[in-house]
Amino acid sequence: MQPSPPTRPALRARYDRRRELVVDTAARVFAERGYDQTSVQELTEAMGLASGGLYHYFESKQHLLIEICDQLMDPLLEQARELLAPDGAPDEQLRALVRLWVAHVVEHRGHMLVFQQERHLIERGDEWRNVRDSRKQFERLVAGVLERVHREDAVLPDDGRLALAALLGMVNHTVQWYRPGGRLTPLDVADGYVDLLLARSAR
Amino acid sequence: MQPSPPTRPALRARYDRRRELVVDTAARVFAERGYDQTSVQELTEAMGLASGGLYHYFESKQHLLIEICDQLMDPLLEQARELLAPDGAPDEQLRALVRLWVAHVVEHRGHMLVFQQERHLIERGDEWRNVRDSRKQFERLVAGVLERVHREDAVLPDDGRLALAALLGMVNHTVQWYRPGGRLTPLDVADGYVDLLLARSAR
Amino acid sequence: MQPSPPTRPALRARYDRRRELVVDTAARVFAERGYDQTSVQELTEAMGLASGGLYHYFESKQHLLIEICDQLMDPLLEQARELLAPDGAPDEQLRALVRLWVAHVVEHRGHMLVFQQERHLIERGDEWRNVRDSRKQFERLVAGVLERVHREDAVLPDDGRLALAALLGMVNHTVQWYRPGGRLTPLDVADGYVDLLLARSAR
Amino acid sequence: MQPSPPTRPALRARYDRRRELVVDTAARVFAERGYDQTSVQELTEAMGLASGGLYHYFESKQHLLIEICDQLMDPLLEQARELLAPDGAPDEQLRALVRLWVAHVVEHRGHMLVFQQERHLIERGDEWRNVRDSRKQFERLVAGVLERVHREDAVLPDDGRLALAALLGMVNHTVQWYRPGGRLTPLDVADGYVDLLLARSAR
DNA sequence: TATGAATGAGCCTTCATTCAT
DNA sequence: CATGAATGAAGGCTCATTCAT
Numbered sequence: 001m002q003p004s005p006p007t008r009p010a011l012r013a014r015y016d017r018r019r020e021l022v023v024d025t026a027a028r029v030f031a032e033r034g035y036d037q038t039s040v041q042e043l044t045e046a047m048g049l050a051s052g053g054l055y056h057y058f059e060s061k062q063h064l065l066i067e068i069c070d071q072l073m074d075p076l077l078e079q080a081r082e083l084l085a086p087d088g089a090p091d092e093q094l095r096a097l098v099r100l101w102v103a104h105v106v107e108h109r110g111h112m113l114v115f116q117q118e119r120h121l122i123e124r125g126d127e128w129r130n131v132r133d134s135r136k137q138f139e140r141l142v143a144g145v146l147e148r149v150h151r152e153d154a155v156l157p158d159d160g161r162l163a164l165a166a167l168l169g170m171v172n173h174t175v176q177w178y179r180p181g182g183r184l185t186p187l188d189v190a191d192g193y194v195d196l197l198l199a200r201s202a203r
Numbered sequence: 204m205q206p207s208p209p210t211r212p213a214l215r216a217r218y219d220r221r222r223e224l225v226v227d228t229a230a231r232v233f234a235e236r237g238y239d240q241t242s243v244q245e246l247t248e249a250m251g252l253a254s255g256g257l258y259h260y261f262e263s264k265q266h267l268l269i270e271i272c273d274q275l276m277d278p279l280l281e282q283a284r285e286l287l288a289p290d291g292a293p294d295e296q297l298r299a300l301v302r303l304w305v306a307h308v309v310e311h312r313g314h315m316l317v318f319q320q321e322r323h324l325i326e327r328g329d330e331w332r333n334v335r336d337s338r339k340q341f342e343r344l345v346a347g348v349l350e351r352v353h354r355e356d357a358v359l360p361d362d363g364r365l366a367l368a369a370l371l372g373m374v375n376h377t378v379q380w381y382r383p384g385g386r387l388t389p390l391d392v393a394d395g396y397v398d399l400l401l402a403r404s405a406r
Numbered sequence: 407m408q409p410s411p412p413t414r415p416a417l418r419a420r421y422d423r424r425r426e427l428v429v430d431t432a433a434r435v436f437a438e439r440g441y442d443q444t445s446v447q448e449l450t451e452a453m454g455l456a457s458g459g460l461y462h463y464f465e466s467k468q469h470l471l472i473e474i475c476d477q478l479m480d481p482l483l484e485q486a487r488e489l490l491a492p493d494g495a496p497d498e499q500l501r502a503l504v505r506l507w508v509a510h511v512v513e514h515r516g517h518m519l520v521f522q523q524e525r526h527l528i529e530r531g532d533e534w535r536n537v538r539d540s541r542k543q544f545e546r547l548v549a550g551v552l553e554r555v556h557r558e559d560a561v562l563p564d565d566g567r568l569a570l571a572a573l574l575g576m577v578n579h580t581v582q583w584y585r586p587g588g589r590l591t592p593l594d595v596a597d598g599y600v601d602l603l604l605a606r607s608a609r
Numbered sequence: 610m611q612p613s614p615p616t617r618p619a620l621r622a623r624y625d626r627r628r629e630l631v632v633d634t635a636a637r638v639f640a641e642r643g644y645d646q647t648s649v650q651e652l653t654e655a656m657g658l659a660s661g662g663l664y665h666y667f668e669s670k671q672h673l674l675i676e677i678c679d680q681l682m683d684p685l686l687e688q689a690r691e692l693l694a695p696d697g698a699p700d701e702q703l704r705a706l707v708r709l710w711v712a713h714v715v716e717h718r719g720h721m722l723v724f725q726q727e728r729h730l731i732e733r734g735d736e737w738r739n740v741r742d743s744r745k746q747f748e749r750l751v752a753g754v755l756e757r758v759h760r761e762d763a764v765l766p767d768d769g770r771l772a773l774a775a776l777l778g779m780v781n782h783t784v785q786w787y788r789p790g791g792r793l794t795p796l797d798v799a800d801g802y803v804d805l806l807l808a809r810s811a812r
Numbered sequence: 813t814a815t816g817a818a819t820g821a822g823c824c825t826t827c828a829t830t831c832a833t
Numbered sequence: 834c835a836t837g838a839a840t841g842a843a844g845g846c847t848c849a850t851t852c853a854t
Contacts, residue, residue, distance in 0.1 A: 061849065169374070
């Protein structure tokens with residue numbers, strides 16, 4: 001049964017705050033140890049709860065995992081849509097989108113690692129439909145921008161389809177190596193990726 | 204205890220054949236269902252063995268996983284070394300290396316997906332040292348080629364370091380979307396990646 | 407991981423009571439069926455627990471076995487030390503010690519049978535060090551008393567060393583045949599053993 | 610199915626020799642590691658056989674254990690009967706019997722330790738009837754001698770019944786401490802035990 | 813809300829035994 | 834006689850989840 005949040009506003013705020021903590025902690029711990037290899041005990045210990053306490057916030061361990069993925073994809077998708085809503089030069093849109101995307105990924109390192117690791121789960125069950133849809137729609141947005149870039153400039157290899165795959169690979173892989181506070185800002189990274197794609201037109 | 208293969212040559216051949224089958228099947232099934240979510244029962248069923256039979260070939264479920272990763276990385280590393288042994292033009296070496304790499308990844312789809320999914324395991328235990336080392340050495344080879352390319356042509360962004368990350372991301376991500384028999388051959392894909400990196404010099 | 411008892415006193419009392427029940431039941435059942443031949447299922451069934459419930463009280467089946475042995479040896483050793491602390495006539499000390507010992511053995515029939523049966527386990531692993539030490543120290547206490555008896559009276563065969571072996575054999579063997587409520591009290595038995603040893607001086 | 614020995618005499622001799630080796634090795638290894646904790650693999654390895662090879666000599670692991678006990682008890686019982694067949698002074702018979710018994714026990718250290726450890730098995734199943742009977746009959750022989758000693762001399766405490774228990778304890782316990790080549794011969798040990806029992810008459 | 817003892821299904825692994833060679 | 838790969842039942846143990854407090 002889905003646990004229901006308190007209705008009194010004061011309690012509700014507290015509840016939401018703690019729920020957020022649960023999700024963020026779980027993202028971090030799952031990323032480190034793996035979803036299956038993390039017991040609910042370890043999880044709740046890292047949160048300062050007793051094992052039973054998790055179930056005040058989530059129906060099950062798996063629903064917690066789903067929430068992690070939702071909290072990764074939904075805001076990204078929403079912001080991407082807002083960004084692309086107004087018309088604009090395709091290459092500028094691409095750059096803006098990748099900047100947004102890289103920043104998001106870097107700020108949600110745990111979520112992202114979990115998202116990648118549990119790919120096989122995400123691709124299968126019914127409970128994962130929303131996550132799958134979000135990803136698919138985000139990829140379509142990216143694909144759309146790339147197509148527009150290509151139509152305008154013919155700059156991309158393979159009419160943009162291979163470029164899409166390459167871009168997805170590059171950006172998603174960022175969480176595996178990027179550490180904040182290093183030589184590069186997320187902006188640098190994003191621009192580096194975009195420059196690679198647009199290199200031909202750059203000269 | 205590590206199971207020992209038969210010493211008599213006739214039996215040994217049979218043993219090796221079946222062991223290979225075990226590894227390949229496991230790579231496929233783990234890739235589909237995830238390592239932790241695949242029970243030894245499911246695994247052995249897919250191999251036509253009874254559950255206990257696995258332990259003639261592997262000490263434990265985890266050692267089977269390690270073998271999958273070894274069979275992915277060791278031959279790749281070895282072939283890459285052979286390829287880079289003779290001197291040659293850096294950009295040609297890069298192209299040859301990426302072609303080899305993409306082909307290997309595509310031919311070991313299951314191994315590769317498992318390798319990515321179980322990152323958190325690989326990065327931790329002592330048993331994983333060899334796998335970690337192989338990966339690190341392979342990445343160094345790639346980094347070395349990219350440095351040479353950059354030194355000769357100054358074509359890469361960020362003196363090659365971001366290019367390395369981008370290349371790793373692109374190539375490794377290939378298994379997530381590439382299907383053999385499609386529009387692109389592995390060669391096309393590899394050349395597409397290399398062209399992205401070398402685009403500036405292409406003009 | 408070693409399970410930790412509750413800290414709240416009310417719960418702690420309950421926990422300790424049940425843990426005691428677990429140990430006593432296990433001693434009885436192990437004595438009857440043998441340690442290895444008793445499954446955790448059978449064990450917990452006899453305790454009114456589900457199979458997983460054992461692990462709230464003990465880290466493993468083996469640690470439960472260790473506890474049985476500790477609960478046999480530690481109090482015996484302690485009481486023997488208290489008994490022998492004050493000076494006294496050696497033969498009277500011997501009699502008091504054997505009375506204590508026989509009573510203890512008879513009251514811990516299960517513990518004692520288990521202790522004898524699993525000798526090969528006790529003598530080997532590192533986890534058994536404390537048990538081995540306790541036994542050794544108790545035997546030293548007995549040996550000491552016998553030496554003093556012999557020094558005073560020269561009554562024992564073989565300057566007490568064979569007498570020690572004989573006494574250990576007699577007393578430990580008691581659990582194999584003694585049934586409470588029979589013709590003999592534990593006191594009778596103890597005195598019978600001591601009389602055998604001191605027989606020469608008795609005339 | 611009970612394996613059947615070869616009928617041709619030449620082969621039969623070889624078979625019997627190896628079967629004997631199997632029993633003796635098993636007695637030693639079971640005594641060290643425990644019956645349940647010794648796998649058939651370990652056992653056969655210690656015998657220079659492959660795991661399947663055991664079943665040429667014994668129907669099952671348990672039948673091997675039974676044989677160990679039979680080879681301990683049957684010759685002892687037989688020799689004891691022969692010894693006691695002619696009339697004789699009770700105390701001399703007692704001494705001769707204990708000498709025989711101690712020698713036997715010392716020469717069958719492994720068998721004896723196994724016999725003691727697996728008491729709970731011996732006392733239960735139907736397959737163990739013969740072993741139980743042998744032990745009971747041997748104890749009756751000992752009891753009979755002790756009774757005769759007592760009737761003649763009234764030297765034993767408790768009309769011989771406690772003396773029986775004590776003697777069984779002492780002698781059986783011998784295997785736990787006696788090491789051949791030490792200060793005492795088995796004869797010394799046996800006489801020591803008997804002297805304890807007969808101490809009163811000794812003066 | 814929070815606790816933590818208890819559950820019980822399911823896991824990986826072991827191992828006595830069989831049987832084709 | 835001997836081998837050793839294979840079986841498959843059973844074992845100890847883990848852990849997500851529940852619920853009385």
